[in-house]
Amino acid sequence: MLRILDAHHDRFGLSRPFRIARGTKTVADVVTVHIRQGDAVGRGEGVPYPRYGETIDGALAVIESARSAIEGGAGRREVLELMPAGAARNAVDAALHDLEARLDGAVVAMPTTLIETAVTIVIDTPSAMARAAHAVAGVPLVKVKVDGEQVADRIRAVRAALPDARMIVDPNESWNAAILEVALPVLIEARVDLLEQPLPADDDAALARFAGRIAIAADEAGHGIADLPRLKGSYSHINIKLDKTGGLTAATALADAAEAQGFGLMLGCMVCSSLGIAPALALAPRAAFVDCDGPWWLRDDREGGVRIEGGYLHPPAPGFWGGA
Structure with a gap:
């Protein structure tokens, strides 16, 4: 099993300011994860949140610390033990869900209606x-x-x-x-x-x-x-x-x-x-x-x-x- 993991920072501009009691956002900064195995690619995204002490660089570092295990075939249950809860693990977990579905020819059960x-x-x-x-x-x-x-x-x-x-x-x-x-x-x-x-x-x-x-x-x-x-x-x-x-x-x-x-x-x-x-x-x-x-x-x-x-x-x- 050979996997290749890519994790990077993506930025999405907002159409209008998003103002809450904690402050105002004009962009959404996210961590995007791709995990490739053969021809299949699983994708995931996480949003590091300063309220919880998270940053983009910090989330990328957490993912990097688990790279060898993920590329070596660690599954979602192993990732739960390898990585702390938060945006970094969310992005990896989503990418693994996506990858598993594509490799197995299955689908994650999703709503089919509005x-x-x-x-x-x-x-x-x-x-x-x-x-x-x-x-x-x-x-x-x-x-x-x-x-x-x-x-x-x-x-x-x-x-x-x-x-x-x-x-x-x-x-x-x-x-x-x-x-x-x-x-x-x-x-x-x-x-x-x-x-x-x-x-x-x-x-x-x-x-x-x-x-x-x-x-x-x-x-x-x-x-x-x-x-x-x-x-x-x-x-x-x-x-x-x-x-x-x-x-x-x-x-x-x-x-x-x-x-x-x-x-x-x-x-x-x-x-x-x-x-x-x-x-x-x-x-x-x-x-x-x-x-x-x-x-x-x-x-x-x-x-x-x-x-x-x-x-x-x-x-x-x-x-x-x-x-x-």
Whole structure:
């Protein structure tokens, strides 16, 4: 068995700024992995995230440290032990999934129908957020980014523009318990379906008194199976992102464990290309909330990737990833 691994940095410009409580992105920096075996090539992508101490160079170094094992034939289960969870392992795991499917003539089980995905309204003035919401009128699910300022005005502006959409509100750890207490009546008034990671990840205990008053998803607070016992009583859902779990293999195990422990599932993503989204779609049918609009923000996506129209995600073209 002879394999050749290539890992490199790709950059995708955004069509408009992506502003959240943590900062503003204008480009998506990703690590792309190709693993060739004979005539078959498996592809994968990961997004190193500074919030978790990751960088492009760091992710490439992690992949390089595992090169000899991967080129020597290490499979996905071995990679779980060789590499830490994170964007680097996600890219390698996806490439191995893709390669295995192409070598075996099989396919990774993927949805064959349209997938309802959240469309994100980023932080801006309430009037600008209302205009952004009007521009996507009719979408079934909207995600509203907020920080600690103008919380009520921003949420109400989006709800007025999209009266019928399900709604996720995401402060990205920017609130404290006092802000949440004040915001809770507004969240209820606006019929918010899910509040995502309102408090910093190390403030989980403060969420316990809000349990049952609104559904809350763990994002930055929940990465893997080991986190689940700590999240109980504070969160009703867990946001599974392949860049956090370190790939679809680990994400599937996390989904199984989370469901067994009574958590609802949210499927999320970083701002990425369709190559970063494709593996995650295998979990989409299990998720109560799918938030995979990352490629929607790119000026130019990878050829043959997903399309997002009217809040529905169209699967990628045949042969794009996973043997499908």
